[in-house]
Amino acid sequence: MSLKLNIQRWLFSTNAKDIAVLYFIFALFSAMIGTGLSAIIRLELANTGSPFLHGNTQAFNVVITAHAILMIFFFVMPALVGGFGKIRFKSVINLTEKNTIDSELNNKLNENQINYNNLGPYLTGLIEGNGTISVSKKELGKYKYKPSISIVFNKKDKPLCKYLINLTKCGIINKEKGNYFIWQINKLSEFYIILSLTNGYYRTPKYEGYLRAIEFNNDYINKNINHTHPNTINIINNIKIIKALPLDSSNIESNSWLAGFTDADGNFSLAIDSGRLRINPAYRLEIRQNYNNYVDTQNKGLYPRDYFEIMSKIGAYLEVNLYTRSRNMNIDKEIKTYHSYIIMTNSIIKNTNVIKYFDKFPLLSSKFLDYSNWKYMDQYIKINGQCKNTWDLGLKLKKDYNSTRTTFTWKHLVNSYLEH
Numbered sequence: 001m002s003l004k005l006n007i008q009r010w011l012f013s014t015n016a017k018d019i020a021v022l023y024f025i026f027a028l029f030s031a032m033i034g035t036g037l038s039a040i041i042r043l044e045l046a047n048t049g050s051p052f053l054h055g056n057t058q059a060f061n062v063v064i065t066a067h068a069i070l071m072i073f074f075f076v077m078p079a080l081v082g083g084f085g086k087i088r089f090k091s092v093i094n095l096t097e098k099n100t101i102d103s104e105l106n107n108k109l110n111e112n113q114i115n116y117n118n119l120g121p122y123l124t125g126l127i128e129g130n131g132t133i134s135v136s137k138k139e140l141g142k143y144k145y146k147p148s149i150s151i152v153f154n155k156k157d158k159p160l161c162k163y164l165i166n167l168t169k170c171g172i173i174n175k176e177k178g179n180y181f182i183w184q185i186n187k188l189s190e191f192y193i194i195l196s197l198t199n200g201y202y203r204t205p206k207y208e209g210y211l212r213a214i215e216f217n218n219d220y221i222n223k224n225i226n227h228t229h230p231n232t233i234n235i236i237n238n239i240k241i242i243k244a245l246p247l248d249s250s251n252i253e254s255n256s257w258l259a260g261f262t263d264a265d266g267n268f269s270l271a272i273d274s275g276r277l278r279i280n281p282a283y284r285l286e287i288r289q290n291y292n293n294y295v296d297t298q299n300k301g302l303y304p305r306d307y308f309e310i311m312s313k314i315g316a317y318l319e320v321n322l323y324t325r326s327r328n329m330n331i332d333k334e335i336k337t338y339h340s341y342i343i344m345t346n347s348i349i350k351n352t353n354v355i356k357y358f359d360k361f362p363l364l365s366s367k368f369l370d371y372s373n374w375k376y377m378d379q380y381i382k383i384n385g386q387c388k389n390t391w392d393l394g395l396k397l398k399k400d401y402n403s404t405r406t407t408f409t410w411k412h413l414v415n416s417y418l419e420h
Contacts, residue, residue, distance in 0.1 A: 134148045159408075221236060253360070311343060
């Protein structure tokens, strides 16, 4: 049985790395034969007369030609293209899948001058921080209601929300109440666009909801492909089957995901130490979410069950510790445990990677203004140290900062990196 499986693996394999090994084996044997022919040529030339070919010049020409063909077309090319090329094939395909949307969506992005490589991860971070992907359970092959994506914004960040709506041509501002409002995406064609944009960039348990959203999208197409109603035909013409890419395991600094996640849940503070007249710039990221949504046992292991893994990865990148705390709450006569994950940089040295990242992938909400002041304070301390002038500058900045901010400018949204 084992022998049969091995034969099937090597003779009928579709695995890129197995095929690469076969190319290498073929190239190795070709190189051995070519080396043998090379030895014959050299021995013929090294001796007087013709000790091997007995003066047959035609045979000598054939040996030379065969040697050249074997070494170039049966050794070098299979090894370089088939071998090393196939080993790299999987990563190239993943990169292509991640950066390529179907032609209609791609045209839409190009028309709006959107940089998909930046917009995709930024939107994903925003959704995984302050967003919800709502998809009902699939019961008896049917869904109770149409899916939606909603992202919560602070009211002071309405210009950012309008900017994203204009950029993606998706959703509306809905449920304005108190200090917040919601960016709501309900139309299936727009729902599809957001799913496509964020495909391959999820890092948290909300990936489970994303998988169900894709399942809804694909089921809708399969069930209505031959539908004759005009509205349904219009929807079908604007959406396509989506192949869900796996969780994004790339380095934190590789894309703009953390910028979106921080715009949702991050904070830049200027902590005052009145006793020592010190100002301490600190970056804080705290997640208080538990993900208790519907779990498909068939997909078990495809997505993380909590935020520990991603927060640990962020902490490792920033070179700080991850702090956790738990609290028990009585909900409907049932004790449920909720976890909080906290990352905090509280020194000039620890702020280095924070600045490095957000200079590369700037924030887009009003937190960009706080970050700019925060960075200015950090750099000022690095040059001048903690002194009276530092203290005075810190107090001045805090008068128009975070919750006390009354001055807003949105110049950073003009030709932002999401567009270019």
